[in-house]
Amino acid sequence: xxxxxxxxxxxxxxxxxxxxxxxLRAGGVLFVLWAAATITFFALRLVPGDxxxxxxGGPGSQAGPEALAQVRREYGLDQPLVVQxxxxxxxxxTGDLGQxxxxxxxxxxxxxxxxxxxxxxALVSLALAxxxxxxxxxxxxxxxxxxxxxxxxxxxVAAAVPHFWLATVLILFFSLTLGILPPVSVPGPLGIxxxxxxxxxxxxxxxxxxxxxxxxxxxxxxxxxxxxARGESEVRIFWRxxxxxxxxxxxxxxxxxxxxxxxxxxxxxSVFARQGLGRSLLSAxxxxxxxLVTGIxxxxxxxxxxxxxxxxxxxxxxxxxTRGVGE
Amino acid sequence: MPSRRFSRPRAAVVVTAAVALLLxxxxxxxxxSSEPSGEPVTGGTLTYASGDAEPSCLDPHVGGNxxxxxxxxxxxxxLVSLDEDGEVVPWLATEWDASDDGLEWEFTLxxxxxFTDGTPFDAEAVAANIAHVQDPAxxxxxxxxxxxxxKDVVAVDDHLVRFEMSAPDSALLESLSQxxxxxxxxxxxxxxxxxxxxxxxxxxxxxxxxxxxxxxxxLVRNDDYNSPPADVAEATEGSDLPYLDSIVxxxxxxxxxxxxxLQSGEVQVIDNAQPDTIKSAESDDxxxxxxxxxPGASNRIELNSGKAPFDDERVxxxxxxxxxxxxxxxxxxxxxAERSYSPLSSVEPLGLSLPDLFAVDTDGASTxxxxxxxxxxxxxxxxxxxxxxxxLDFPVSxxxxxxxxxxxxxxVQADAKTEGFExxxxxxxxxxxxxxxxxxxxxxxxxxxxxxxxxVLRILYHSDSITPAPSGYFANLxxxxxxxxxxxxxxxxxxxxxxxxxxxxxxxxxxxxxxxxILPLYDQQNHFLRSSAVQGLRAMPTVSxxxxxxxxxxx
Numbered sequence: 001x002x003x004x005x006x007x008x009x010x011x012x013x014x015x016x017x018x019x020x021x022x023x024l025r026a027g028g029v030l031f032v033l034w035a036a037a038t039i040t041f042f043a044l045r046l047v048p049g050d051x052x053x054x055x056x057g058g059p060g061s062q063a064g065p066e067a068l069a070q071v072r073r074e075y076g077l078d079q080p081l082v083v084q085x086x087x088x089x090x091x092x093x094t095g096d097l098g099q100x101x102x103x104x105x106x107x108x109x110x111x112x113x114x115x116x117x118x119x120x121x122a123l124v125s126l127a128l129a130x131x132x133x134x135x136x137x138x139x140x141x142x143x144x145x146x147x148x149x150x151x152x153x154x155x156x157v158a159a160a161v162p163h164f165w166l167a168t169v170l171i172l173f174f175s176l177t178l179g180i181l182p183p184v185s186v187p188g189p190l191g192i193x194x195x196x197x198x199x200x201x202x203x204x205x206x207x208x209x210x211x212x213x214x215x216x217x218x219x220x221x222x223x224x225x226x227x228x229a230r231g232e233s234e235v236r237i238f239w240r241x242x243x244x245x246x247x248x249x250x251x252x253x254x255x256x257x258x259x260x261x262x263x264x265x266x267x268x269x270s271v272f273a274r275q276g277l278g279r280s281l282l283s284a285x286x287x288x289x290x291x292l293v294t295g296i297x298x299x300x301x302x303x304x305x306x307x308x309x310x311x312x313x314x315x316x317x318x319x320x321x322t323r324g325v326g327e
Numbered sequence: 328m329p330s331r332r333f334s335r336p337r338a339a340v341v342v343t344a345a346v347a348l349l350l351x352x353x354x355x356x357x358x359x360s361s362e363p364s365g366e367p368v369t370g371g372t373l374t375y376a377s378g379d380a381e382p383s384c385l386d387p388h389v390g391g392n393x394x395x396x397x398x399x400x401x402x403x404x405x406l407v408s409l410d411e412d413g414e415v416v417p418w419l420a421t422e423w424d425a426s427d428d429g430l431e432w433e434f435t436l437x438x439x440x441x442f443t444d445g446t447p448f449d450a451e452a453v454a455a456n457i458a459h460v461q462d463p464a465x466x467x468x469x470x471x472x473x474x475x476x477x478k479d480v481v482a483v484d485d486h487l488v489r490f491e492m493s494a495p496d497s498a499l500l501e502s503l504s505q506x507x508x509x510x511x512x513x514x515x516x517x518x519x520x521x522x523x524x525x526x527x528x529x530x531x532x533x534x535x536x537x538x539x540x541x542x543x544x545x546l547v548r549n550d551d552y553n554s555p556p557a558d559v560a561e562a563t564e565g566s567d568l569p570y571l572d573s574i575v576x577x578x579x580x581x582x583x584x585x586x587x588x589l590q591s592g593e594v595q596v597i598d599n600a601q602p603d604t605i606k607s608a609e610s611d612d613x614x615x616x617x618x619x620x621x622p623g624a625s626n627r628i629e630l631n632s633g634k635a636p637f638d639d640e641r642v643x644x645x646x647x648x649x650x651x652x653x654x655x656x657x658x659x660x661x662x663x664a665e666r667s668y669s670p671l672s673s674v675e676p677l678g679l680s681l682p683d684l685f686a687v688d689t690d691g692a693s694t695x696x697x698x699x700x701x702x703x704x705x706x707x708x709x710x711x712x713x714x715x716x717x718x719l720d721f722p723v724s725x726x727x728x729x730x731x732x733x734x735x736x737x738x739v740q741a742d743a744k745t746e747g748f749e750x751x752x753x754x755x756x757x758x759x760x761x762x763x764x765x766x767x768x769x770x771x772x773x774x775x776x777x778x779x780x781x782x783v784l785r786i787l788y789h790s791d792s793i794t795p796a797p798s799g800y801f802a803n804l805x806x807x808x809x810x811x812x813x814x815x816x817x818x819x820x821x822x823x824x825x826x827x828x829x830x831x832x833x834x835x836x837x838x839x840x841x842x843x844x845i846l847p848l849y850d851q852q853n854h855f856l857r858s859s860a861v862q863g864l865r866a867m868p869t870v871s872x873x874x875x876x877x878x879x880x881x882x
Contacts (some may be wrong), residue, residue, distance in 0.1 A: 051758075055466065066463040067471065102383040103540065104524045113540050171587050183587035184376075184579055184594075185542075273376075273579035273588075275542040283380065283541075286726060288758040 025312075029305045036301040037092060040294045041085055044285075051288050052077050055101045075101060088294075097298070098291035102284060107295035110280065115299065118269070118276035122261040124192055125199035126254060132204035137212040137246065138238065141219065151212060159205030163264050167198045167271040185274035195272045199264045203257050210253060211246045218245035248319050255308035262300050367570050367863065371880040374575045375873075376585050378599030380726075381578040384524035385535060385544065388460050391469025391507040393621075393777060393870075397598065398576055400872040401546050402443075403509035403529035406434060406453070407500055408556035409779070409868040413676050415500045416557040419448060419510055419530065429495025429823055436486040440554045442512035444528045450482035455513035457490075465520075472786065473502035473778070495821040497828055501780030504869045530554050532569035532876040544576040555876055563877055570863070570879035586856070589614065595861050595880070596873070600854040602731050606661040613859050617873070618663075619866030620850035622674050623778040624787060625667040626732075628739070628846040631770050633793065633806030636701075636717060643843035645695040646719075648688040649746035655738040656849060659731045664849040670784060670839050672850050674871070677781045677829050679836040685846070692746050701747065710747030718749045719770040724760040727775055729852070736773075764804065765795060772804050775851050779869055781832045785816040788839055805844040812838045 052071045072078040076087060091098060097107035133155075140151025174194060175183035185191040218224060219242050227237050265278030277296055284292040379394035387395040387403070406420040420434040440448040457480045460470040476499070479491040490499075502508065515528035526535040532555075533546035552568055559568075577594060579585040586604045588594045590611070600608070600616070608614045630637045630646065637643050653666050668685055671678035696702070701710040701717050710717040723736060733754070740750040750771065755763065763769055776783055786792060790813050792803035812835055819831035839845060853871050857864055863877040 067466050067468065070463040071466055104384055104389075104521045110540070168583060171584065175587055175591050179591065182593050183591050184577075184584055186593065269541075271581045271584050273542075273577060273581070273584060275539065279541045279580075286380075286756055286758070287383065 025309055029302070029309075032301055032305050033298060036297050037089070037294055038085075040297045041088060041290065044288065044290045044293060045081060051075070051290060055288075071101075075099075088291075092298075097295040100284070100289055100292040100295070102287040102289040102292060107291050110292060111277065111295055111299050114275060114277045114280050117274065118262065118265050118278060119303070121192065121195055121199070121265060121268070121274065121276060122258060124196040125203065125261055125264075126257060128196050128200035129203035129207055129257070130250075130254075132200060133207035133211055133250070134243070136204070137208050137215055138243075141212055141215045142234075142238075148212075152209070155205045155208040155212070157205070158201050159209065161202055163198055163202070163267040164271060166201060167194070167268060170194050170198060171271075183272075185272045191274070195268050195274055198268050198271075199261055202264075203261070207250050207253060207257070210249045214249055215242055215246040218242040221245075244318060248315065251311050251314050251318065255304070255311040258307040259300075259304040262303070365862070365881065367566060367877075367879045368882060369567070369570050369879070370572050371570075371882075372573045372575060373571050373596065373861065373875065373878065373880055374577060374594040375875075376577045376579040376588055376594040376597045378580060378582055378585055378597070379578075380580075381541065384520075385538065386511065386524050386527040387507045387509065388456075388465055388467050388470050388511070389520065389524060391467055391471075393872075396506045396777075396870055397872050398544060398546075399506050399509060399527070399529075400531075400867055400874050401533045401574060401576075401876075402531040402535055402549075403506060403511060403527065404531050404554060404556075405506060405509045405869070406436075406503045408504055408558070409501075410558040411868055413674075413868065415504065418504075418556040419554060423500070425499075425823065427823075429497075429821065430492045432490040432492065432499060433483070434488050434490070436488060437554060438486045440530050441551065442515070442528050442530055443534045443549050443551070444512050444515055446512040446514040446528075448510065448530055449485045450488040452510060452513045453488045454480040454482055455516060456508070456510050459511070459516050460508055467507075469505075469778075470507040473505060473508055495823065497820055497822055498780050498782035501782065502778075505779055506867075506870060506872065532874075533571075533574060536573070541578070543578065546574040546576060548572050552876075559877060566877075569876050571875060574875055589856055589858065592858070595858045596864065597856050598853075598873070599729075600856045601729060602660040602663045605663045605854055605856070608856050615857050615859050617855040617857060617864060617866060619853045619855065619871040619873070620672055620674055621775075621777045621853050621871045622672050622780070622869075623783040623851070624776040625669055625672050625678075626773060626775060626848045626851050627667070627670065628736075628771055628773050628848065629805040630844055630846070631767075631772070631804065631806055632842075632844055633808070634767065634770075636699075636719075637770055639699050640843060641695040641699040642701070642717075645692040645699070645746065646743060646748060647685060647843050647846050648695070649692040649748070650739045650742040650846070651687045652685070652735070652739065652846065652848060655735045659734050659738075660849075663854065664852060667847040667849050668840075669847055670787070670836055670845060671781060674850070675781055677832045679833050679840070681837070681840045684840055684843070689746060696747065704747055707749075708744070708747065709749045716749055717747055718751060719743075720751050720753065720763075720768060721771040722753045722755050722760050722763045722769050723773070724757055725754045726757040726760075728773065732773070732848075735848070764801075769804075773848070774804055776802070777851060777870055782820055784832065784835055784839070785820050788835070788844075789813050789816050805839075807839065807842065807844050809838060809842070 052068050055071050076084055100107045100110050103110045136151055136154060140147040171183045171194065174181040181194050182191060185195060224237060224241055227241060265276055266282050269276040269278040270282060281293065281296045284296065377394065377397060379397060382395045382398065384390060385398060387399045405418055407415050408418045410416045419440060420436055422435040423432060425432045436448065436450060436453065442448060457474060457477055459465055460467045460474055476492050476494050476496040477490050478493040481489040481491065483489050509529060512528035515523055525538055532549055532552045534549050536545045536547045538544045548569055548571065555563065555568060579588060582599065582601045582604065585597045589597050605616060608616060630643045632638055632643065656664055656666055667673065668680040668682040669678040696710055701712045703711045705711050705716060721736065723733060736752055740752055743750050764772065776787060778786065786802050788803055788805065788807045790803065790808045792801055793806050793808060795801040815831050815835040819828050819835065822828050822831065855873055860881045862879050862881055865874055865877060866872065867874050
């Protein structure tokens with residue numbers, strides 16, 4: 001998508017003022033959280049399989065009737081579904097996410113242990129994706145027709161590769177052939193390189209496609225011509241003027257990108273044996289740990305909405321037109 | 328048994344020796360060890376990468392599955408163990424004796440063993456452990472079943488404990504050797520389940536130090552360790568076990584990453600090595616294999632005889648006669664798995680194999696199906712009877728079947744199609760899979776079951792096991808309902824005469840095999856790969872978990 005050049009054109013539809021805007025957004029966040037909690041809760045109950053058996057079971061085990069009865073009582077599974085749902089919502093309101101039976105500890109504690117690792121991975125990946133996308137877009141926009149073709153081709157391929165395949169290729173190349181990076185996560189900055197790269201490359205493909213179009217538009221726009229006429233250097237023009245324009249749609253996309261990074265973490269954390277919410281989510285789903293799954297989904301939904309809020313705010317800072325009339 | 332595999336030149340190194348005395352390479356006990364080269368070296372940290380799920384609780388009393396057994400073997404010990412020949416040997420109990428009617432067992436305990444939290448190991452500790460497993464609040468499943476016939480535990484004196492049984496149990500010692508009922512500090516057991524799951528306290532060679540969830544468990548050396556099982560104690564006399572300072576127990580679910588981590592030296596031992604990996608590791612001099620099939624049942628496809636069409640024995644036989652499993656195993660497992668013709672694992676001394684029953688005979692299969700009334704075919708080539716197609720539902724647990732096995736099922740599907748069977752393979756996650764079994768919506772199923780000793784047959788094929796638990800789960804998935812078989816299995820579990828026990832179990836297996844209730848495939852695969860720097864690694868002859876008590880790292 002390309003943006004109109006700001007110097008001309010009619011004034012756009014008025015945007016709500018900052019206070020209204022925040023209230024509306026806060027309401028939206030609450031709605032998203034409630035919807036996420038409800039959908040997850042019922043979706044997990046609709047799948048076949050007895051949670052009580054899942055709590056006790058594993059391959060090759062057979063739970064006794066007393067143990068099952070005990071588990072049902074303990075986790076409230078003997079109550080009607082609606083009662084379970086309301087109890088659950090009531091507890092959510094007080095900030096209690098419940099007890100994870102697969103981890104034998106409070107869900108909040110369990111998420112707390114994993115959240116940092118996934119957030120770090122997502123943020124490093126996002127930064128890396130931005131760096132890759134900016135670099136490639138800048139190079140291909142200024143490098144003529146061939147560079148343009150190469151750039152857009154690379155972006156298309158990058159945007160399409162699946163995480164698990166990319167991870168395997170990276171492990172093969174950097175760990176087994178070159179032997180410079182560990183094939184599984186290790187403590188310290190070295191351990192995050194391959195997982196972050198795996199997530200960043202497809203994302204950079206998406207961001208790059210968006211950025212390059214708007215970069216080109218910006219470079220051909222009158223204010224750039226003016227700047228050139230003033231004798232500003234190309235480097236200065238790029239950083240001060242065109243990049244700012246190209247960044248607007250990409251910043252908007254970053255909120256969405258953050259959400260996709262969390263889901264990508266499920267695959268990447270498993271392949272690289274990295275700690276994090278993605279792995280917890282996977283095992284929680286397999287173990288039918290309803291409270292833990294719902295808790296993780298809630299936290300991810302919250303992180304996602306907060307991130308969207310932040311990108312919208314950033315948008316308002318970068319692009320004055322979105323600031324509205326209420327100030 | 329591993330003997331054929333071990334005769335290969337490269338693999339010979341792996342198995343021929345071992346913590347020297349522990350080593351009878353082809354014992355029915357199931358344990359194997361690698362021959363150590365040179366003198367043991369003290370110190371160092373070994374990293375182990377497990378492909379099994381991360382346990383949700385490190386105390387195997389809670390629930391009780393194989394991932395728990397793998398890690399708990401490093402810090403918990405049992406009353407008795409098995410040696411390489413499958414004989415019961417002393418461990419935390421030095422002697423035992425059963426009353427003539429089999430209703431009372433007395434165990435004499437070691438008096439010099441202390442749990443790593445300082446609590447002494449004594450008769451009260453044993454009583455507390457049995458009570459913990461039997462307490463519904465513990466939510467034990469495997470251990471609970473193993474100890475089902477223990478009615479009461481009496482501490483006669485500090486180091487003599489008496490089990491009072493509700494019925495004689497010839498499998499008691501085998502059951503007690505399993506890590507799912509290992510001994511834990513009674514002081515530690517009194518903590519909350521959350522605390523005890525995070526760091527159970529035993530008498531083993533290592534101590535749980537920290538557990539970084541979704542990443543690793545760190546185990547550190549138990550400096551006061553003095554209680555290896557009798558056979559190990561004999562073999563390593565004078566040594567100060569364990570040799571390693573610590574073990575980092577990692578969870579690496581992706582099999583390619585796990586192998587890459589081993590190749591790059593990030594980790595020194597991996598489990599759940601896949602057939603293609605084992606094959607490619609053969610050409611790597613720095614990597615050795617340890618093959619330790621699990622005891623209990625073999626991996627098999629069970630035919631649900633509780634409803635049509637498999638309630639007709641002719642249809643069961645026709646199915647079994649029409650599929651060629653051998654070729655599939657050969658091509659998909661690259662020779663890393665051997666065909667089984669028994670309901671029991673090859674490491675079970677009492678296993679009975681009847682290969683002739685499983686020879687492919689497509690003509691015979693056709694005749695059997697014609698006789699059973701499935702004598703027409705529809706436009707797609709499937710057999711039809713009374714307007715209904717010969718369709719078989721085959722739910723597959725993707726959490727329990729490795730890719731090679733799932734491919735094997737697809738080959739079975741293709742083979743059976745030529746005879747007119749339509750097999751509907753349904754890949755399912757574990758919980759959904761339990762769900763369809765509970766609903767009796769299956770005709771074919773493959774479910775692993777690990778337990779020491781032939782009493783596993785009673786759990787799997789006694790008609791009592793068709794009655795579902797309140798959850799809907801039941802173990803007799805073939806739904807064998809045969810009064811003679813029930814009688815044999817009940818007698819076998821009660822008899823104290825070894826010879827009689829053996830012949831009862833032989834007869835029981837004959838009924839299961841000749842009734843075409845199951846299609847045995849191979850042993851439960853349990854392959855470990857280790858860096859050649861790791862010496863003295865051994866698989867326990869109990870449930871074939873690896874033990875690092877006598878392992879060291881060559882610098």
